[in-house]
Amino acid sequence: MDTFVQQLINGLTIGSIYALIALGYTMVYGILRFINFAHGDIYMAGAYAGLFIATGFGFSVSPSVFAFAITLIGSMVVAAIFGIIIERFAYRPVRKFSRMTTLITAIGVSLFIENLFVFLFTNTPRAFPELLSNRTYHLFGNAAISKSQLLIFAVSILLMVLLQYIVFKTKIGTAMRAVSFNLASAKLMGINTNFIISFTFALGSALAAAGGVLTTQYTPQIYPLMGIITGLKAFVAAVLGGIGNVPGAVLGGLLIGMAETMVVGYGIKIGIPSTFRDAVAFAILIIVLLVRPSGLLGTTVQEKV
């Protein structure tokens, strides 16, 4: 039971990070019907931005809540600007072209960011400083939860609530939903769709950067290719929940995170070695999509002739 609770906590920790990244995928997809393959790399860039802010301000020697908040917000701002730039110069010009063209552009952007970061910072992993004095709280039995894990939960929940507020209670959120519903009509209604799309990219990228900084407090190493597999799993999470659906992305992220830790913890008992960890996300996705072709919370659109 103790180990189960422990696995649950670990799974939720990884899951909330996946959820934060998945939100970016799902929002962009909801508006543009476009898979932003570079999103995982924005997550990585956000982590690097966090590293430079933390070391630049000397937070590594004096950890505090303040230091963490500055690093988190700083990296979110940097990533938001980064996202806007990518959208403006790479995606906007190809938006009107076919799906394949936008896909290749996204892959190109992803390769560009990865290789640029490898060039600038080399492939060697860098240690990320601990921004909060870490301690572990013992729950019942042997299960424990660390301060960084609590932090990851708290920040993720806060950001998700904030996102929900922005999307459903503000004017810009209404505009976002309108654009997602029908881009052309939204334009006719006087919505500045280009601005809304930029804003969506900024929002998604900021959430990915938050995910990046939070990851570093859990596994304190960053490297230029860290976004590939995490980004892919977050994307799987977004599709699992029903791509384009905001609560679905959170649900998908948590599910994938938990499935992964459960396979590491218990898989061996049912004959699945822990090396299959990375395959589990895909296996779940495939099974779910075969039963519900548009994801768990996705709605099927009836095709009209």
Add this chain to the structure above:
Amino acid sequence: MGPYLKYLLSALVILGLLIAINAMLSEAGLFGFGLSDYYGRLVVFIGINVILAVSLNLINGVTGQFSIGHAGFMAVGAYVSAYFTVYHGKAIEAWLTSHSFGLVGPTISSTLVLLLVILIGAVASALAGLIVGIPSLRLKGDYLAIVTLGFAEIIRIVIVNIDKVGGPTGLTVPGYANFLWVGIFAVVTIVIVHNIVKSNLGRALVSIREDELAAEAMGINTTRYKVIAFVISSAFAGIAGVLFAHYNKFLSTQDFQFIRSFEIIIMIVLGGLGSMTGAVLGAVVITILPEALRRLPDIHVGAHTFQLVDLRLVIYAALLIVVMLTRPQGILGTREFNLRWLKRKPVQEKLP
């Protein structure tokens, strides 16, 4: 007998050309002209990538289905065939040489083994394509894409966990393949896919691409045709995998990561989606480009020297984006390169 003679002649000419190139790549060279090993590898990889690109074009370009798991099927072919050659290859070769009254020497027997494992690899990949295709081809667009990507990753992770084929450390494979076989199979792939596109089956596939609902209304069993295209395409990916395994002489699952699938997609989109010559062109460009960028010069700015070579992958990615921004339909679009282009006359402008 006219057209058949023409086909036979062109087949002979192509075969002769391939044999000549193969000789050029060998150590002795052809009449003193030889290419170094480095270029030899490059030419062989172009051939393998042509097979991959042309076969993927059948799904993504012709049928309009969005599959990004081609590397997975390539891996199936590569590993299944490598398993056979590593564990049974020597035995089959020995049996062949001892049961043929001295007619079959070591060269012929290794070639026969290669052809056998190509068949095995193609069948294995086709089966994998069938197993993946039947459930997933009901999905559409991006959902299909992510499921094929997922299957490819699962295939890769399963292979990593099989110790018999080397697991994470990789597998050494006997080098049976050479340029000649890669070239022959590249040509065979092009011919077969070309004929499929021009056949009834091809018309059905194109109609699915143009409008699935309309195609279904016309009585085309869309799922069935999609699965057929998927299986054929997977079989060719398997052949490419077999050739890759037996040319590279070493297999590692690192070579079949999803970035490999993306690379094949890039080839066909860059060349022009749906255009066969475009796929070939894309395969050539994408194979050569990273190597060509290794020759980037150093730039001297004052006392500083910048080695552009270190930036080659960044430049590669940037070029990719620039091509997509400037020619979103790919280099050839949906047209096919045709020799008639060269001799066509300028259109006379009619005056009123």
